[in-house]
Amino acid sequence: xxxxxxxxxxxxxxxxxxxxxxxxxxxxxxxxxxxxxxxxxxxxxxxxxxxxxxxxxxxxxxxxxxxxxxxxxxxxxxxxxxxxxxxxxxxxxxxxxxxxxxxxx
Numbered sequence: 323x324x325x326x327x328x329x330x331x332x333x334x335x336x337x338x339x340x341x342x343x344x345x346x347x348x349x350x351x352x353x354x355x356x357x358x359x360x361x362x363x364x365x366x367x368x369x370x371x372x373x374x375x376x377x378x379x380x381x382x383x384x385x386x387x388x389x390x391x392x393x394x395x396x397x398x399x400x401x402x403x404x405x406x407x408x409x410x411x412x413x414x415x416x417x418x419x420x421x422x423x424x425x426x427x
Contacts, residue, residue: 323354326414338362342370345378351421352379354413357386357395365398372399379420383413 323329332348335341337360345353353371357364364382371380381402382395392403401420404413 323410323414323417328418329414336360338364338367338370341367342374345371345375349375350378351424352381352417354381354383354417355400357382357384357391365394368395368398368400377424379417379424381413381417381420383408 324331332350333344335344339361341353341355341359342362355364355367355371359367362370364384368380368382371378379402380400381404382391382400383404383406384391384395385406388403388405395403401424402416404416408416
């Protein structure tokens with residue numbers, strides 16, 4: 323993502339709790355979130371992020387199939403679901419779309 327001048331990576335986290343702390347401090351436009359994380363899984367993290375950060379776009383980037391985990395992710399408040407095998411341009415496009423939709427553009 324950093325190689326695209328349209329994106330600025332403002333933080334990274336290795337677990338759900340650290341992600342929540344980082345989001346609170348950085349106030350990003352978008353969050354790329356894995357479902358498999360220690361301490362707090364991604365589904366729980368989506369609920370926490372959405373509760374405290376209504377304007378942030380949440381894109382789940384996961385190794386689980388979209389058929390299996392996409393619906394529960396979207397039901398909890400994610401704006402998009404991308405499988406890890408997706409090419410980087412697809413991830414960038416999905417992130418731009420989620421941010422635009424969240425902002426009402």
